[in-house]
Amino acid sequence: MSEHEDGIPPVLAAAWGLRERPVKGPRPGLTLERIVAAGVKVAATDGLGAVSMGRVARELGAATMSLYRYVTTKDELLELMVDAAIGQPPPVPPGGGWRAGLTSFARAYLDLLRRQSWVIRVPFNSPPIMPNQIAWMNYGLATMGGTALRQDERLFAIMIVSGIVRNWALLAADINAAAQAGGVTTEQAMFGYGRLLKRLADPARFPAVGELVASGVLETPEGPDDDFEFGLARFLDGLEALIRNRETP
Amino acid sequence: MSEHEDGIPPVLAAAWGLRERPVKGPRPGLTLERIVAAGVKVAATDGLGAVSMGRVARELGAATMSLYRYVTTKDELLELMVDAAIGQPPPVPPGGGWRAGLTSFARAYLDLLRRQSWVIRVPFNSPPIMPNQIAWMNYGLATMGGTALRQDERLFAIMIVSGIVRNWALLAADINAAAQAGGVTTEQAMFGYGRLLKRLADPARFPAVGELVASGVLETPEGPDDDFEFGLARFLDGLEALIRNRETP
């Protein structure tokens, strides 16, 4: 009943290290950390779909129901897994200015999602509240320290940037998954998509799509992240214009 | 065995109207359209979580397994439901220029997602290929017709814009859902989030987050879509700068 904890859900308390070991009862054989780590391992090796309470428990040599002493719900476990997977953000590169900072934030986040592609498959259900999520949020906000942006503008700027990253990572993961499911390479999958579009989308009905297909961009894979960098740069250009405008009245 | 169909999955053929009624066998009592409509109805009234094959069948007075004559998988049904729900895009407002066009595209999409918030909960698994998805894509691309943008740049521009819309809609839906679950108003839920953050995120460890919390923006709800419009405007500013730059060499 310490004053830290009132009103805070137990998992949050645990995740933020606010929980004291209860003084009675047998020593726990499991730990929240070990459970979460086991979940991450399953997700990393066999995909998010393989993460079931039973499977995670088996990974630990424990029984399914034992996990529920540490987690009230599977969704809670997933949330903890995500937080463990994203980990501590890298340090803000010093002295680079806000634009370099936001760019490195975006690249680091993208890197992370690409390396652990199951993370983007976990559906969001709430605003960020877990420790490492907050740490990343702090990273993003910190890059804009000292700019002429209002706090709410900074918040939304990182929402936009991370949204761009997530969308790109999700698209890439989907294409990769489709490629793997069909037993072909990523390029072949993209090519197949272009062909499908050409077959189905009547250019008379969908002129703009027809132009797109005809241009052949779907068949010529560009550099890995050209489009990502394009979108990011456009947003940052717009932000830069606003900041400049504010600074020179 | 018409030459349209080779290599095209049956649901796609059905969705694009490429299927002929088989000439033998009993007359179907169900239709793909009716099944999809029933699914949409269930999702709209009781949420995406209530959509199960059994429930959709009950809605139609049919047996669960009957649906599998029209759909090979629940995921297929979901994809069809999404396409039905998004429907035909509104017409491109004439003569407004690309920026007005993209803005109206974004607003129309946001409106749609807000009105049918279950749609954003359906996980993506592939690039857009269903008829109405293509129609929306055509809408987005068409707004940029005649600009100095390359086709791949146009494609990514609408990916960014729709990503911004989806992220915003998802956040709003999450907050609303959390509010409803807690039996409070949306403002109270947002307020509670701010308080939670203040309690958990130590300003010494997370200075930028501390500043954000201290600024009070989390407690003062802004106009409904101010942040959305802010992010969208920044991106469009950046795009505009690029276009201008291309047009005046």
Next chain:
DNA sequence: CCCTTCTGCGTATGTCATACGCTGATGCGT
């Protein structure tokens, strides 16, 4: 030394997606 508290977990329940195969309707070719 007993009583409270807590851990691990066996069992049971209810929900789902979905495979398989039967029954009967339909209409084509003869």
Next chain:
DNA sequence: ACGCATCAGCGTATGACATACGCAGAAGGG
């Protein structure tokens, strides 16, 4: 007019899964 191939509807069965409930034994405090 008839038989057969084809296809719709669906009953039954299976196998995952999340999770409620309650018991047995461990640990420490009084």
